[in-house]
Amino acid sequence: MTDLVDPPRVRPGRHGSPGHSGSVTTTTPRPAREPRVVEGAPSDPKHRPSRGGPTSPAGPPRGGWRGPRTARAGERRRMLFLTVALVVVLALFAGRLVYVQVVRGPSVAQEAREKRLTSYSLIGTRGQITDRDGVALATSVERYDVSVNQLLVGSYRGDGTEADPDGALGVAKRLAPLLDEDVAELGGRLVGERQFVYLLKGVLPEVAREIFALRLPGINVDKAAARTYPNGNLAGNVIGYTNSNGQGLAGLEASLDDQLKGTPGVETYERGAKGQAVPGGLSEGTPARTGDSVRLTLDADIQWKAQSLLDAQVAATKSDGGTVVVTNVRTGEILALADSGSTDPNNPGDAEEGSLAASVSNVFEPGSTGKVITMAAVIEEGLVGPTDRWTVPYVFTTDNGQQIHDSHEHGTLHLTTTGVLAESSNTGTVQVGAGLSEEKRYQWLTRFGFGSTTGVELPGESRGILHDWEDWDGRTKWNVLFGQGVAVTALQATQVFATIANDGVRVEPHVIAGWTDPDGEYTEADPAPRTRIVSQETADTVLSMMESVVDDGTGANASIPGYRVAGKTGTAQNWLHGKQGITASFIGVVPADDPQIAVSVFLHEPKTSIYGGTVAAPVFKEVAAYTLSELGVAPSGTKPTLFPTEW
Incomplete structure (x- = not known):
């Protein structure tokens, strides 16, 4: 078998030479040779270039050799990849942007705004308390509270000198003169871990501005409304006082707290890095509302006169205390309600919360001033007349064996009903009132207001003590006829005389004249309730x-x-301060021919005399005369026609 060799190649003749056209040449194999390296081409022998001649068209290399066209394709792929990657990244960013701007946009914006927002409370100023003429008895003034955040004080940086060191000591040295405190003591209060500690309350505005201008780290200056009482203890027993937070604790400040107190507001704004308001930023809030102001029926001048005269007489008689009441008998307006030792609301000290007005909270027997009720009752019932005759001994024995004594030992007197009242005889009074049944006696006491509150707007008013007639023992049923066995307040006792003076019509006593709202509109209080107790004829007779x-x-x-005066003295027992004592009193009406005011004076446990005509009547005279002058009441124009007192 013959080995196979490269097949014979037919090579065209050069330039179309006929001698070579279509000839077949037998060739022998060529020896192997090193692959030819073409510059710019791969060295791999498998990627040799075509053997075509110069006229051969350039084609893609066999076996994947990358020529210029292949390079461009790679670049296109890389560009495509980068484009896709960029699109993906942009899509992610776009998605995130949509999420932040659209989905979470409002909440993110809100969170950012909240971080810039700051709020502070606006104080609702408390309304004023004034007298009948608008004189301020209680008012609110602008004050500031200085406090410290101890955690921030250490960041203070002074100027490096001994006078202005860093930290708490430097703050103390700059702040102490303004607070009028010792540097060392103040410095100790600035150091600690507490975020809020009061340094001083009630700082004046000008001092607060100086402190604020220092910009000391951790030192806060906050506006506060301080309650002040310009007239000190004048009517302090009626007005009462507030605590440091502006809440009423006693007197009218307590009972009228809901109307007097203001409504706080709030202000919210966007702040910059240094705490300044951002121009055009959010600024909103609810304005604070000032409380209503109350106008009282009290007259500051009459109140001052009554209080000063009372305090002087308490001192002169060495009494344990006393009360003066001045009321307008026609309207029920209380013009003065003075209690000795009245508390200064600016410095209430250890005063108890609640009512400070002893005139409406302390009770005592009315004594002989209570005889006016007995006289009015028997005359109204038609049982006795003002000129009826009575034989009046020093000691009188009742039908149930009770012995009644007069205050002074005397022989048998021959007195009319008017004389029994004028001489304040107990033995005569029980004879005058004997025709009233026990139930009737009780009913007349209650009709004149004993055993119930008067309705005055002061807190802590006592209803007094009046037991049911069925519970009276054998002596009490007689004692109630001359003001014993029953206990009343000073205001209750005064109201009996005011009722007689007002033609027998009881007008509910009150201390509130009206209210002024924050806009300045004044509204008068509703008219006081009026109740007829006795006929005008009976009232005129008793007067x-x-x-x-x-x-x-x-x-x-x-x-x-110059003035006609009608009144009654009284001496009775009391149970003040946990012990039994004596109360001396005088209650009167003036002018008797045209009654305008009722004035009462009570002195508890006087040491110089126990008789109202001696220690209380002189104070009545001065207080009543001053009040008549202040009110411009003309002197009496007629002389009295009096009933006979003896027979």
Whole structure:
């Protein structure tokens, strides 16, 4: 078998030479040779270029050789990959942007805004308390509270000198002169771990501005409304006081707290890095509302006169205390309600919370001033007249064996009903009132207001003590006729006389004249309730009988030149401060011919005398005369026609 060799190749003749056209040449195998390396081509022998001549068209290399076209294709693929990657990245960013801007946009914006927002409270100023003429008795003034965040004080940086060191000591040295404190003591209060500690309350505005201008780290200056009472203890027993937070604790400040207190507001704004408001930023809030202001029926001048005269007499008689009440008998307005030792609301000290007005909270027996009720009752019932005659011994024995004594030992007197009242005889009074049944006696006491509150707007008012008539023992049923066995407040006792003076019509006593809202609109209080207790004829009769007490009886020291005065003295027991004592009193009406005011004076446990005509009547005279002058009441134009006192 012949070995196979390369097949014969037919080679065309050069340039189409006929001599070579179609000839067949037998060739021998060529020896192997090293592959020819073509510059720019792969060195792999499997990727040799075609042997075509110069005229052969250039074609793609066999076996995958990458020529210029292949390189461009790779570049296109790389560009495509980068484009796709970029698109993906942009899509991610776009998605995130949509998520942040659209989905979470509002919440993110809100969170950012909240971080820039700051809020502070606006103080709702408390309303004023004024007298009948608008004189301020209680008002709110601008003050500031200085506090410290101890955690921030250490960041203070002074100027490096001994006078201005860093930290708490430097803050103390700059702040102490303004707070009027010792540097070392103040420095100790600035150091600690607490975020809020008061340094001083009630700082004046000008001092607060100086502190604020220092910009000391951790030192806060906050506006506060401080309550102040310009007239000190004047009517302090009625006005009461507030605590450091502006809440009423006693007196009218407590009972009227809901109307007096303001409504706080809030202000919210966007702040910059240094705390300044951002121009055009959010600024909103609820404005604070000032509380309503109350106008009282009290007259500051009359209140001052009554209080000063009372305090002087308490000192002069070495009494444990006392009360003066001045009321307008026609309207029920209380013009003065003075209690000795009245608390200064600016410095309430250890005063107890609640009512400070002893005139409406302390109770005592009315004593002989209560005889006016007995006289009005028997005359209204038609049982006795003002000129009926009575034989009056020093000691009288009742039908159930009770012995009644007069305050002074005396022989048998021959007195009219008017004379019994004028001489303030207990033995005569039980004879005058004997015709009233026990139930009737109780009913008349309650009709004149004993055993119930008067309705005055002061907190802590006592209803007094009046037991049911069925519970009276054998002596009490007689004692109630001359003001014993029953306990009342000073205001309750005064109301009996005001009712007689007002033609027998009881007007509910009150201290509130009206209210002024924050816009300045004044609204008068509703008219006081009025109740007829006795007829006008009975009232006129009893009033005339009381004139005899001053003109020809125990109340001579109460007479006022130029004015007709009707009144009654009293000496009775009390149970003040946990012990039994004596209360001396005088209650009067003036002018008796045209009653305008009722004035009462009570002295508890006087040491110089126990008789109201001696220690209380002179104070009545001065207080009543001053009040008549202040009110411009003309002197009496007629002389009294008095009932006879003896027979």
